[in-house]
Amino acid sequence: MTSTLAPTQERRPGPRLQPGRLLIYAVLIAWCALSIFPLLWMVGTSLKPITEPIGGLNSMIPNAPTLSNYVKVSTLLPLARNTLNSVIVATTSTLITVFLCALAGFAFAKYEFPGKTWLFFLLIGTMLIPPEAGLVPTFLIMRKLGWINTYWSLIIPRAATAIGIFYMRQYITSFPTEVMEQARLDGCGEFRIFWNLVLPVVTPALAAWATLAFIARWNDFMYPLLFMTTKTMYTLMVSISKLPVSESLSTPWPVIMAGSVIAVFPLIMIYLVLQRFQVTGLQVGAVKG
């Protein structure tokens, strides 16, 4: 399914520089510049001594680059611990959610069972309800469960998401049913079919979904803001959001930017490692969506 969908218009042998094409390149390059620019600006500023001006375009590159802002920011906040919290929460929830979404997606894609249509309809319907609808009681539930200031409060509620199940179902539908029947004849159980046969085939979709889930969990802000109440349990997002005014002093921009770099860097790394799966993975989801 994937390979046949690649654009079939053949590539012309040589680059022909027509004005229209140049314009398209220009627009794309301009938007690429706008996409990277704030990130470069962030890194540049984070390397400036706090005495250097941060305004004008001419000050893009620091005159005397220094790492002192990174040292300063880690004395202001327990950043190592906050990063660890974010890594634990984002990684654990990504692994769990990829597993549970693939498993449920597999069930919806490959089995006929009573109530399937209604259960799927319900699943899609939950996407229309904003999670904030139950925000106050969710907090009370976490308090009752004793999950305030624990990782559970951030991992468990989002362990299986409707959109993830929907997405995995789209992808797994094209898995050949005959292979499953053959495996059953060979005495393979349904979970073994999922684990040994289906999962290896859908790795691109898993990686694509894992990337998106990781970005979403890393970015989570309201839940950790509510459920984590001590500085050492803050996630990186909550911690750096407190930077502009920490210890009731306003923090210099270069120090804030050092914190921002620390928060953005892991995501970009993960993306660059996993991005090769992204287009193929998402493609199939969109085709049948």
Add this chain to the structure above:
Amino acid sequence: MARNGLLHRIWNNRIVYLFISPFYILFLIFGLFPILWSFYLTFHEWNGLSPMTPVGLGNYAALLRDTTFHEALANTTIYWIVDIVFTLSLALILASLLHNAWLRGGKAFKITLFLPYVTATVAVGLVFNMIFDFNSGLINSILKDLSLTPQPWLNSTGLSKIPVMVLNVWRVTPWYMLIIFSGLQAINPEFYEAATVDGANAFHKLFYITIPSLAPILFFCFLTETIDSFRIFTEPFVMTSGGPGSSSLSIVLYLYRSGFQIFKMGYASTIAYALTFILLIIAAAQIFFLRKQGSGLAEGSQ
């Protein structure tokens, strides 16, 4: 007999129900249960500690009179409209440009264009705050270089929504670009070839092939972006704290403040229900509109 047959089939599929059960169990505990409890809270005044006071429809009446809520609702609607218009049209344009078969370096373009989505909202919120800063921000220093008046972007009631919207459009556009791009790749190229044979120009192709074929995907983008922009919280929280005054306050930020800063938990739940109600109305309207468009859209979905 039929009933036994049904039970039998359910029993035979027990492992399948087990596979799908985690979502439904979690939804019951962390979705449905809080939503129902929240509904109960809307009829009470409660600070989370002392006993609840039943107030009937008092919270709803207060909400209708609450000018801060009105302002949050108006701001959020502006965020929504601006996000939809800019995000989706930019995403459509970029995706169409990337879809050109002759394009060299398409992959490098795609990776670069997607980067804003792979950033941490809080962190880039701070970056945009610095860029929009009155005294030392880049935008004002460019304005000064051009002999224009620097603007108090984050500190004026008239302008404070702009940095929030710029951040949101910047960060979310790549996501929809990728989805629309995947949709473009799925359109059968033979349609275009046939149209060319029939003498159609680029304009015809756009309106008679590309947009109808993309309709289901554009609908999906519209619906998800509507829900997401009505839920906007992190951007105004980090950049402006909803201020100055309530000029950039969003519904969810107001909900957060009411529930967790001044501890009016019944009132906060009422705000949450108002948000849900608005979103359900919009979703219903969109689905109704889609139905009315009828089979034309269904054909496009191949």
